[in-house]
Amino acid sequence: MAPKQLHVAIVASPGIGHLLPVLLLGNRLVTHHNLRVTVLSVITTDTSSAVYDLLTSFTTNTTLSVIRIPAANISSIVHPDAKVVTRLCVMMRETIPAIRESIWSMDSHPHVLIADIFSNESWVIAEELGIPKYAFVTGSAWFTALFAYSPVLDKQVVGQYVDLDEALEIPGCKSVRPEDVVDPMLYRDDETYGVYLAQAIDVTLADGMLINTWEDLEPQSLDALRNNPILRSVVKHKPVYTVGPISKPYEPTVLKNEVIEWLDKQPKRSVIYVSFGSGGTISVEQMNELMFGLEMSRQRFVWVVRPPSGKGSDSSFFKGGQPSGPDGPCGYLSEGFLARTVKVGLVVPSWAPQPEILNHPSVAGFLTHCGWNSTLESITSGVPMIAWPLYAEQKLNATMLAEELKVAVRPEVLPTKKVVGREEVARMVTDLVEGENGKAMKVKVMRLKEDAEKAISENGSSYISICKFIEDCLSQIQ
Template sequence: MQPTKPHAALLASPGMGHLIPVLELGNRLVSNYGFNVTIFVLQADDSTAQSQFLKSLHPTLLNIVSLPSVDISSLVAPDAQVAAKVAVMMRESLPALRSTINSMNFRPTALIVDLFGTEALAIANEYDMLKYVLIASNAWFLAATIFFPTLNRKEEDEIIKQKQALKIPGCKPVRFDDTLEAFLDRKNQGYDEYVRVGLEIPMADGILVNTWEDLEPTTLKALRDSKLLGRVTRVPVYPIGPLTRSVKPQVLGNQLMDWLNMQPLQSVIYISFGSGGTLSANQTTELAWGLELSKQRFIWVVRPPMDDDVSGAFFDVGNGHDGTPTYLPDGFVSRTKNVGRLVPMWAPQAEILSHSSIGGFLSHCGWNSTLESIVNGVPMIAWPLFSEQHMNATMLTEELGVVVRSEELPSKRILGREEIGKMVRKIMVYKEGHGIRNRVKELKYSASKALSIGDSSFNSLSQVANDVNSGLQFLKSMPQGA
């Protein structure tokens, strides 16, 4: 059966950083272009932040379909990187995706997959759908992801063994310390999966990126130039960002938000390491002391420390602990009870960052968190942990100037309490923080402008919508049963 209006199917990988942009894209396709939208989400455990978040969405204009959870325990090594685990999970979910699409009353006109769903592009081909890849991160990350797989062995060795920068045609080089860890260990399963993804992305009909023209003009130009990176990209690149979650009106009776309402303007720093980031026990202790030494109000999304895995909570974001965390310094909670709030495991981040009392964000620099901070005009302290977060932190520091950063990477050593306290005061109190705050407000305006009718991101998504609609009209022109 043929659809009566454009119908897009979106496939989201596990993790809030993937899920939120996919959902927001779906919302825009429904609200702005009248699409029918089905979003396929790989089912997660009921105790995870992802499940809590999905439950909070109903009622919704989107048709959200949960794909059954998959067991990958026999398919990945215990020490496999997060990227490898997510990629394998997505691969194992393909039969369920194909079966679900096959059982629909009419097939979608287009399939949009995120980074780790590129193997599903083959299913789009089976059903004659247009196919797109949504990069939930920025254009610089896209450039690195699709360019690295084109290197020969000698060029790879220069990066991996000699620790040289990844030089991308027409783009800022990625220095060794910022290089995606998946590219640095050929023996790790993550290497093979990421290389495959990088090769498959250009097989789509177009690439949607969660950025905007004025934020990354040089990189976007290189991605489109056939003499530069465009020879690798080969398909249109559509910057459609920022894709960030819309904030609902505050619900009365929420203790955290009620506390925020009582704090002075821009007086609270928010601390969160994303849905999966973890710190070591020693680093958690130093962060607690640093916050106390800063003498600033704070909200800290705190989770149990892990000494050997900075992404340890990615697949295990539970409902949190009961009572006072035992891993914080003795007396910390009682000494800071009048100026701080601890939130176990997960918090309504978009609502917090949009509050007028928030004056700074100590962040892991995941791209979703970065954009939520920018669209709310909140300056950041960069504390990258894994994946492309190091690239993001470098961009935010050296190109955009909207963060304070430690002298040495947190991955290289334990950041001490004095340095942490100084960074917090720098962003919240010192004159340097005022300049950063002004710059992030400029980016806030730039982001809002890009989404305005007739501006860059609005026009990019409109072009995609027009192409999908043209595909629908082509289907309607075909004889029934063709």
């Protein structure tokens, strides 16, 4: 007998980039589909205040249930220099007992378990409960195809991916240039590569995949995942559900902060917004070139500044100093920059209300690291981009935005390979704000925004896909 109300548990690995889409998906399942949803959020000792604020916001303003689970201490298991993917996967594996205890102690056990791709090992709990298990991919369908196909490529490719002359062929999909592969694929002799391959295999063992995209955005990759004989066999003929765009909605508010008040005073479509996401940092040298490039462009800007890291073109995830110091951004920006740009620019330390900024009429473009959450927020706000990828799958996203969707410009050389000079920064910013190319991209991104709104509306493609997911879940537990 089917339950009166389907209860879905979703496991979220640490980090706002994973947690935010999980919370938004859970909230959509509750508010639009009348499901009961419990999010199990793994929290580390260095979890940022932004994550706690996010959790508090959702538990206060929604009917979503959230359980905070302290992450296991992995200091004696993983080397301090281990990469993020390795640390996350080991942390989630070692936290399984706490996740299990939380689920088993619920007043009623969930009927379905969803886990993000770093939390695959929690599926053992679903098997213990005898309930279906699903993977939630918070990236694109193109990334999903590359990810799932990676174990096959591992057997075909000789040497390092980045040394290849030919693009990587993904059956039914746009090929992937060697320089665009995701970070864990860069060094095959690194332990992270093995962790990544294990993740890819685990994902195909789920009863299906939920992907944060929509039909009109990625028709080719979605068709390949569902219908290409080779790729479909790789994912074990499991269903693929589009549930996107899942991005933080813009919610107008009477209360305004400093950034919005500053934007209110600027002309329509005149400001470039610069942010590298919740964890991205750039080198001191690159920060200087970006700074002088913004100044040379003579365009208005809002720049979310975090401490730099490394030298040259080095970029990283969660490196650098503390986000706030005694001098704030002045401590790592060249002397005089703030004074010289006081009439045209606003520098914000560490964090800014991104959806509110992107939806402001004075914003013309977004210089972004191309994280999938930021990418979707920009598209759903109708804002074209300067694609500046740093880590993870962002190079893949940048290529899609610039070459396929044509809603972004990007540097001639990847920022991870070479410092982007001030002249090129100035040229891209000016082109986006004042140029004909910027206007053309604005038209294209507005069409994508409309498509996105249709997808999540009632009877839209993603709404229907979620309904099919619920129907399939019910059929498995009757």
